Amino acid sequence: MKKINPHFVRKDFPMFKNEVKMQNRPLVFLDNAATTFKPFQVIEAISNYYLYETANSHRGDYDLCYNIDLKIDEARLSVANFINAQKNEIVFTSGTSMSINLIAYGYGVKYLTKDDEILITQAEHASNVLPWFKVSELTGCKVNYIPLDKNGKLEPESLKKVISKKTKIVAVAHVSNVLGYVLDLKELAKITHSVGALLVCDGAQSVPHVHTDVKDLDVDFLSFSGHKMCGPTGVGVLYAKYHLLEKMSPFMMGGGMNAKFDMCGDITYLLPPVKFEAGTQNISGILGLKAAIDYLKMIGMENIHQHEQELRKYAIKKLKENPNIIIYNEFADSGIITFNYKGIFAQDLATYLNSQGIAVRSGQHCAKVLLDYLGEFATVRVSFYLYNTFEDIDVLVNTLLKGGDFLDAYFT
Ligand SMILES: Cc1ncc(COP(=O)(O)O)c(C=O)c1O
Numbered sequence: 285m286k287k288i289n290p291h292f293v294r295k296d297f298p299m300f301k302n303e304v305k306m307q308n309r310p311l312v313f314l315d316n317a318a319t320t321f322k323p324f325q326v327i328e329a330i331s332n333y334y335l336y337e338t339a340n341s342h343r344g345d346y347d348l349c350y351n352i353d354l355k356i357d358e359a360r361l362s363v364a365n366f367i368n369a370q371k372n373e374i375v376f377t378s379g380t381s382m383s384i385n386l387i388a389y390g391y392g393v394k395y396l397t398k399d400d401e402i403l404i405t406q407a408e409h410a411s412n413v414l415p416w417f418k419v420s421e422l423t424g425c426k427v428n429y430i431p432l433d434k435n436g437k438l439e440p441e442s443l444k445k446v447i448s449k450k451t452k453i454v455a456v457a458h459v460s461n462v463l464g465y466v467l468d469l470k471e472l473a474k475i476t477h478s479v480g481a482l483l484v485c486d487g488a489q490s491v492p493h494v495h496t497d498v499k500d501l502d503v504d505f506l507s508f509s510g511h512k513m514c515g516p517t518g519v520g521v522l523y524a525k526y527h528l529l530e531k532m533s534p535f536m537m538g539g540g541m542n543a544k545f546d547m548c549g550d551i552t553y554l555l556p557p558v559k560f561e562a563g564t565q566n567i568s569g570i571l572g573l574k575a576a577i578d579y580l581k582m583i584g585m586e587n588i589h590q591h592e593q594e595l596r597k598y599a600i601k602k603l604k605e606n607p608n609i610i611i612y613n614e615f616a617d618s619g620i621i622t623f624n625y626k627g628i629f630a631q632d633l634a635t636y637l638n639s640q641g642i643a644v645r646s647g648q649h650c651a652k653v654l655l656d657y658l659g660e661f662a663t664v665r666v667s668f669y670l671y672n673t674f675e676d677i678d679v680l681v682n683t684l685l686k687g688g689d690f691l692d693a694y695f696t
Pocket of ligand 1: 317318378379380381382409411412457459460461486488489509
């Protein structure tokens with residue numbers, strides 16, 4: 285394990301250049317669960333495509349097309365290696381939301397019936413709830429909830445208690461975007477498979493931060509987004525075991541995914557994964573995602589996770605020194621910390637922090653039912669990444685200590 289020097293890492297990220305300011309102050313960016321900054325290497329991969337490599341993919345007959353096909357293939361292999369999958373198990377999508385919708389429509393709507401059940405938790409992001417509501421609406425199956433423990437974490441024992449032969453899909457986030465617990469996916473997969481159900485993993489907050497091995501975890505599906513891992517927006521990944529991709533229906537139809545079709549409507553699809561990639565792919569996005577993966581691999585996923593743990597430990601210790609701060613996930617194991625300041629509405633606090641150059645997220649974080657569970661209307665969330673420094677936390681903590689200023693800020 286190597287200790288990351290975030291001050292050096294920052295040199296790769298133009299958003300940390302001196303010219304970039306928020307409220308005329310140096311930027312303290314603590315909203316990495318929402319999106320992350322991009323290093324020059326990623327920006328260069330994207331701009332090189334537009335500057336020197338532009339062509340459409342899908343087997344054109346000249347060198348530029350041939351080059352792009354090769355590069356997309358290389359990118360697919362790189363994503364596969366990153367999560368220990370096979371190349372043909374990687375579908376490029378627009379992000380986690382699209383990936384989960386693809387599972388819902390391509391598998392859920394096709395195979396589930398009114399007697400079946402999908403299990404999720406109250407801690408899920410909207411993208412891992414609403415697609416399942418749609419499956420329920422279209423097939424009549426039920427969406428039920430696995431109980432969380434008193435800290436809002438899903439323990440395998442709780443799944444054991446509620447799972448049954450009716451359960452066909454268990455869909456959970458490996459790391460919750462509000463409370464930041466890292467779930468024991470391996471154990472959850474064993475329990476899920478014991479009744480013949482499939483485990484859908486929302487990896488939006490895990491793949492960018494913790495080393496992920498789909499074979500070892502034995503998940504059936506995994507979704508993640510490029511923009512949360514130093515890559516571009518508009519590109520993401522659906523991993524699925526190949527035999528499941530073979531069984532699934534495409535959810536988008538068009539060019540690039542069929543071998544032939546006739547006037548009567550008979551269509552022969554290409555094999556997965558391209559069967560699920562209708563239309564022109566997000567080529568620059570895919571090339572940018574590959575560059576992001578190369579970058580994260582150069583730094584090392586274990587080193588990134590350790591860096592975030594150290595930041596977390598330091599931040600929790602410092603935040604606890606302030607009696608006005610209520611922390612909701614003191615014992616989580618990722619770089620996500622969720623809190624409130626006594627007597628101050630979360631959004632007001634976030635607006636105040638913005639006035640001091642600090643970017644945090646406030647509100648319900650797309651996990652509306654979890655906030656009901658916590659008994660809060662809104663919370664403030666900070667989330668770290670490889671380029672965050674201990675000084676970032678000092679700025680946050682010292683700003684929060686000047687509690688009285690919050691009210692002053694309304695009257696200036
Ligand atoms: C846990 C989780 N799932 C899904 C998503 C949706 O990701 P995207 O908006 O990139 O599709 C997010 C985004 O914040 C998330 O945190």
